[in-house]
Amino acid sequence: MLKVGMGYDIHRLEESRKLVIGGVEIPHDKGLAGHSDGDVLIHAIIDALLGACTEGDIGKHFPDGDPKYKGISSVELLSEVRRLVAKMGRIEHIDCTVVAEAPKLATYIDSMRQKLGEVLELSGDKISVKAKTAEGLGPVGEQKAIEAYAVALVDL
Numbered sequence: 001m002l003k004v005g006m007g008y009d010i011h012r013l014e015e016s017r018k019l020v021i022g023g024v025e026i027p028h029d030k031g032l033a034g035h036s037d038g039d040v041l042i043h044a045i046i047d048a049l050l051g052a053c054t055e056g057d058i059g060k061h062f063p064d065g066d067p068k069y070k071g072i073s074s075v076e077l078l079s080e081v082r083r084l085v086a087k088m089g090r091i092e093h094i095d096c097t098v099v100a101e102a103p104k105l106a107t108y109i110d111s112m113r114q115k116l117g118e119v120l121e122l123s124g125d126k127i128s129v130k131a132k133t134a135e136g137l138g139p140v141g142e143q144k145a146i147e148a149y150a151v152a153l154v155d156l
Contacts, residue, residue, distance in 0.1 A: 002092070002154070003154050005049055007044035007151075008044055008149050009041075011038045012139075014032075015029070017031025018037070021040065021108070021112065023039065023116065024108050024111045036071065043148070046074075046078055047150070048094070052152045052153070052154040053085055089155050089156035092153040093126050093127075094116070096129050099133065099134055100147075101142070101143045105131035
């Protein structure tokens with residue numbers, strides 16, 4: 001049975017943090033705040049996968065208050081979710097959008113798709129990553145945050 005899950009995440013930008021999106025470190029003067037590395041794209045994908053499997057959300061599986069997740073790479077969290085999904089079925093497709101005013105992400109999209117494919121054990125034609133701006137609107141447009149949306153198709 002095919003099931004769809006949707007994920008969303010937003011993180012505040014702050015100084016003295018590395019910017020990691022889709023498992024790729026991107027040069028920038030600010031990074032994403034978070035209990036983990038703050039990878040907004042991977043967090044949205046995790047929520048989409050968990051949603052498709054009716055397994056709750058990222059906070060249920062990796063609570064902010066748990067010290068073992070402090071500073072953890074979101075790639076590790078995604079790998080754990082991939083194992084959970086694999087016990088139930090198969091990931092068919094991931095489609096996501098990152099919304100950031102800066103930095104421009106177009107040159108990093110292929111690296112993100114490659115990294116996500118490695119972690120999820122999917123071929124590149126099963127992962128779509130797009131980058132958009134907020135046209136200067138809201139906290140993302142004001143360069144205070146970056147957000148991501150993801151949809152996952154899972155065969156259970």
